[in-house]
Amino acid sequence: MAARSGTEPCPEGFVETADRRFQEGYLWAILMAEFLVAAGGNGLALYRFITQEQRPWHPAVVFSAQLAVSNLCYAFTLPPLAAYFYPPKNWSFGEVACRLEHFVSTCNLLGGIIFITCISLSRYMVVVHPFFTRKHLRPKHAWAISVACWALAILMAAPMLGFSHQNKPQQGPGRCSRESPESCVQCLGMEDSQLGTFRIYSLVLACLGGILPLLLTLMAYIVLASVVLRSQGMTTAQKVHVVVLVTSGVALYACSYAPYHITQMLHVDVKLRWMGRCPSFTNEKEAAEMVHMGAFFGYQTIRILVPLATCIHPLLYMAVAPSLRCHPCHRNPHQDLPLAGTTTPQSQLSP
Template sequence: MCLPGSCPRTQPNGPWASNLPWSLSLSCPVNFSEAADRLLSGLQEGFLWPMLAAEFLVALAGNSLALYRFCSREQHPWPPAVIFSAQLAVSDLLYALTLPPLAAYFYPPKHWRYGEAACRLERFLFTCNLLGSVIFITCISLNRYMGIVHPFFTHSQLRPKHAWAVSAAGWALAVLLAAPTLSFSHLSRSQGQGQCSVTSPGACTKCLGTAGDSQLEAYRVYSLALAALGCGLPLLLTLAAYGALGRAVQHSHGMTAAHKLQVMVLVASGVALYASSYVPYYITAVLNVYARLRWQALCPGFANEAAAEKALAQRTYLAHQVTRGLVPLAICIHPLLYMAVVPSLDCCRQRCGQGQTPKDTPCSSQALPLNVTATPQTSGLQSPELSP
């Protein structure tokens, strides 16, 4: 084992080496980084790849079915409610398509086989469609708010073309926020000799979605900006919209108690899904960056590999890996919400615009007429639409 400061000037190939300033990485023995890499990669290889593979199959089937439903059963042109829901389904479907390469990558031994261009593209698409899901969930939340709290303005002023314009802006924002990952992502070439295998992980190639050594400060700022703009701000908008929606529903005299309860369950499920998947992912991602920096600052002082492994923030790293598995779980649940609570808008319009349909009609079997809306100022009236 070389002493601190006397090691060869070789860039380490550890799990966090790509996030470290060059001046610090030179003083960290390579064997310490490799020991950390073996430990942390084992956490990914143990549970993450089968979870991602299973979630891919469920998300692919569910979101494909949702899109088929929107294309075959809803009126044309689509109203804003369906437009935003369809955009969410497309984003979730594209996000699901990034999971098989990740699952293959994490399958032991952890090794990227597809080249650097594919690595950068996969990380970009992963981030872009993750952001797209958050953005369109926020659009759906705001559309629900407008339909409930400002129903007459929504009905008279908002048109499908406005929803398409907002959707285009949402995609542009997702691409813009995800674009830096094309620069930050890179391959960490193998430093070891021989063929990559479970017993020889040092010979494997890593696809890293974080920054190289010279870009660490920029990546730290980017991760904070991504957490704020890609999660924090949309969450605040969603909570504000749902808070106003909940108050309007509770004070409405034009909705039955059963419909009020169903709307509140829908609102609560949306908030719970957001809070249990996207928020933990972004929080643990930021914490993981700072944990890497702390470990690297301590690295030159480790007495041996055991001390290097002990100093790892394994709980933070493991929490981030768990949230990486929970995020795809959300895109599996979205289609369940479509199928469970999104009735045909034609049916809903019949119930809302012409009164309750007879119980022997197909409409009466729908779980929730989501375009049933009312405000305290419009007691006894129902108007457009609480989107899916």
């Protein structure tokens, strides 16, 4: 192949080819399966909240209901994405739907992280500061905090309306097929020319929507676990139950949200470095060899785990809502679990 001059644009299609192979192969089917489980689990949890939870809702139940709503909204972005990835990869829903797809998924991804943090802090207050919680915290405060959390998630996700766009083929209205991907319409989260700005944006999301909530959750659960394990009024089974809940809350971040933000930043950074070196490539083969596919596939793989986390969230609801726990425990629905929807008696937690 003839050598390239340094003034020619960077060759395209290397990452896009791998992208299509990964997404058209099996990602669309995984997304549909995750949609069915996430929509079913979170829909059932929200239905039980509305029909069986005693009013007014405890703050932990308020936050859990918001988490269920956020998960449902995120789940309903998966079918259009699966249809897009189904071969041949082609976006057929229009420009507005493309921008809304990225905005809604980002907004509710952030919303899920924020409300998990609220649930964690609510558990912390109930167990570590029971008197203050009983005296000062009311459901109206939880609703006000929820409104502020939604506003924060919308504000942080709003730039996606500008970054994302529909990219129509430049070669005219050809027939889209797996053999002619250049004739297909793409729904992109950003353009290559926006990579520098998007890297700053992804760093902000990682700090405010990843690292900060993780630190708050981790600190709350460390203190909570310390108080519970020192308690002489709890059985060993109750203490084990608390440890499991603490571990599950931290594991959600460790296995999905935190890696998502990390791999996204790495993917953007690697692509920026590749574009910076592009003028020095002498031919397209050399350019293709310099594509860091590890960062790309790592980011794509983690994207599978994020919807999977929304399937696991109903397990968190069972820890805070009496209506979602085993009915034989209804003799005293708050006795079996010190993280339940009411404040814990101080006698249970006295060291």
